[in-house]
Amino acid sequence: MIEFNAINFTYPGSEAGVHDVSLKVETGELVAVLGKSGCGKTTLLKLLAGFEQPDSGEIWINDVNQAGLSCAQRRLGIVFQDYALFPHYSVLKNVLYPLKINRIANAEKKALAMIELVGLNGMEHRLPHQLSGGQRQRVALARALVFEPAALLLDEPLSALDASLRHEMRCEIVKVQRELNMTTFLITHDQEEAMTMANHVAVMQNGRIQQCAAPIKLYNEPNSIEVAGFVGKANILSAKSDAQGRVNSSLGELQIASTPAANSALKLIVRPEKVYLNPPENSPNRFAVDAIQSEQFLGHTMEYRVSINGATLDVSSAHLNAPLTHIAIPPESIHVLYPEI
Amino acid sequence: MKPNRWMHWLPGLPGILGYLLFFMLPVALVFSEALAEPLVTFNRMISDRYLLASLWGSLALSLGAGIASLAVALCIAHFLSRCSDNLRQWLSMAIALPLVFSGLIVAYGFILTFGRAGFVTQLLGTIGIPEAIFGNLIFTPVGLGLAYCYYLIPRAVFILLPVMLNFDWKQLQVSESFGASRFQSYRYIFLPQLYPAMITSLCVMVSVALGAYGTALALSGTQLNILPLTLYSKISDGGTDFPVVGMLSIVLVALCVLFTLFADYLNRRLTVR
Amino acid sequence: MKKITYLYIVYLLLPIALLAAGSFGERWVNTLLPTGSTLAWYEELWNSTAYRNALVMSLQVCLATCVLNLVCITPCVYLLQIRQSELLNRITRVGALLPIAVPELVIGFGFILAFSTSTLPWLGASWLLVIGHWVLTFPYFFFSLSADMEKSPLTSLDRAAQSFGASGLQRFITVFLPLARQSILTGLITVAAISLGEFQLSNLIAGFMNRTYPTLLLQAFYGATGLACAATLVLLLLAMLMSLLSSYPHWSRSGNRAA
DSSP states (O other), X not given: OEEEEEEEEEOTTSSOEEEEEEEEEOTTOEEEEEOOTTSSHHHHHHHHHTSSOOSEEEEEETTEEOTTOOHHXXXXXXXXXXXXXXXXXXXXXXXXXXHHHTTOTTHHHHHXXXXXXXXXXXXTTOOGGGSOHHHHHHHHXXXXXXXXXXXXXXXXXXXXXXXXXXXXXXXXXXXXXXXHTOOEEEEESOHHHHHHHOSEEEEEETTEEEEEEOHHHXXXXXXXXXXXXXXXXXXEEEEEEOTTSOEEESSSEEOOSSOOOTTOEEEEEEOGGGSEESOOTTOXXXXXXXXXXXXXXXXXXXXXXXEETXXXXXXXXXXXXSOOOEEEOOGXXXXXXXXXX | OHHHXXXXXXXXXXXXXXXXXXXXHHHHHHHHHHHSSHHHHHHHXXXXXXXXXXXXXXHHHHHHHHHHHHHHHHHHHHHHHHSOHHHHHHHHHHHHGGGGSOHHHHHHXXXXXXXXXXXHHHHHHHTTOOHHHHHHHTTSHHHHHHHHHXXXXXXXXXXXXXXXXXXXXXXXXXXXXTTOOHHHHIIIIIHHHHHHHHHXXXXXXXXXXXXXXXXXXXXXXXXXXXXXXXXXXXXXXXSSOHHHHHHHHHHHHHHHHHHHHHHHHHHHHHHHO | OHHHHHHHHHHHHHHHXXXXXXXXXXXXXXXXXXXXXXXXXXXXXXXXXXXXXXXXXXXXXHHHHHHHHHHHHHHHHHHHHHHOOHHHHHHHHHHHHHHHHSOHHHHHHHHXXXXXXXXXXXXXXXXXXXXXXXXXXXXXXXXHHHHHHHHTTHHHHHHHHHHTTOOHHHHXXXXXXXXXXXXXXXXHHHHHHHHHHOOTTHHHXXXXXXXXXXXXXXXXXXXOHHHXXXXXXXXXXXXXXXXXXXXXXXXXXXXXXXX
């Protein structure tokens, strides 16, 4: 288990850092921290790894306060962004390294078992530069896991791989992680990576955690416009509720699933793929399309940008059989945000 | 925690102590020797016309040799940057040789080549250039400058060459496509991008030439009136005016350090970009 | 440009060729090239105790200087590289530039002032000569090693080793040394080349009993041409050997890339 408790850290002489971060990773869980570069996610990793010490707050790993402990004392298995394989050691020696350093018995047997687990048997005696990107990634993973660390830290583990390999490695890492029931902390800027691999995703911005939730909840119920925009595509509509709880948006009057607070300004989030195209006539929230501003063919879907009553809406769908004339927004697909006061 | 922190730096201690005791202390003593009675010493120094002349002689010699070397090095680096990789490797290896030569080797080689009975002197004698004049040239400041060029040129070449290798030569074609002449293209496109490296190499060369005395000593004994030779003869004499020697050293150190640090500053800006 | 380059190469090689010719020539007085050929000058050199002692002294000083650099400077480079402190890097950079900038002559003068006193009466001792050479050479070792390490993935490898619990010494041995081996070797060759040819400081601080080869060489210039040529050529060949050795790894590396 990893726990961040109200962590604050700023780099000397700058504003950059992390502010008031609290986060919990349960044992055996995989939590992803998702954010753009410079959002503070790497700082968070450095704090957890012990390369930096927080200005205030505490980090606990398996009920041990990590204050003042160096990286070497924390026993974390870290997979670095560039893998940091030792170029002068073979695959086997790389994997043996943590065991030798920690004087763990049966080192050779354990290392070979771990190499087999990540699917590299037969490659034990190759040097890192003789391996492909995916294989290096596997060595780094094996090396990080072999000495039974308290937790696994993955720093942008897949960013150096090409798209097809990335998909394969994602599944591979999760498989191994589940098999060992390893508490895992993943740092990434790739929302697909975070959503597919993690039990919980923490979206980070400007050194703060905006929202931490399961991927589905994060997608369907983002707690801010920023999170909504970061995780997938989103239409953001301004709206007002009147005294009777009716909602007037820039598209026109909308029905929504819940009853909003009376007389307040709202933001409505509508995912493009949840909008019905050419719906039956009695559908709720049905609008006529005034004009199609643009359409884009993406192979598996078609994306349209349409204007409705002067407002612009992005919608998408698999291929339509008829020209796009109407759309409908199901009330339960509208997520309501109350602007912060 | 605290003692632990200190332990981390322990392996670096011998180096730091050695630096302080065997570099900082001696240099500091030279300074303190000069600065015990600064005004008196200073007056004694500037009242000695010979000393002042040697300072100007040194500066003129170093700058002259530096600028001449720079001009030659520009040509060589330009050629090296355009020739094949293989040829460049061989030529670079030859040009790197003088970097590790002792100044003495250069001096004696020069006596054999350009001295009073030297190879080139005699060759020129056969086509009518009087041997007595040419043969004495290397024992004058101009000749010393030529000898300095021998090992200054490689330094400049190896500072200029990487910059030229990284230069995008298409820029010149682009410039010429706008109707610029070849000279204009070089003048407005090529040279400005080379200025920092040129100044860096000039500073390095001047600093090296200013402080060196080995070649000069081997070529001419202590007859030439340049600052390091004057200093050397005063130091090796013993019993001379150490405060003045100290103050001259300060002048020499100040000039050399100034040029070196400036070169380093430029060089780092060069590599950052 | 081509002409100037080749002209410089001639300018560069002609004195070397003449030194070589002179060392094998029997007589060389007012002729274009020496007359007769002989090995007598080398024999004389070999039989002269003064030259032999000086050469041995030079080699010993050179070796000791290399060892001193290895022991004192390598850990400093490692510590600075993994600390990554901008301020410390700037201080050490200037600190290491100073011995290059300050003329050998002034350093020598400082040595005379500092170590000929009754509290520190060390002038003329061989070990002081070694330390003098160390002061002159360590910046080159320091800069060449640091530059290579900056380009290497040392910091991330060091962090990886740290995350597996390796101590500072363990990381130095298992990560830094294997990574730096080649650079250390090249750096030491540079150090050796400078130390072997060093004249300006040694001339001031060496005692009569521990004169290095170059300081003795200066006296040869006033004697017979052939002997002077032979003596100079020995030093020249040593220097060329070092120069070739230090560019050798560079070739083989670029050769690999081409292949």
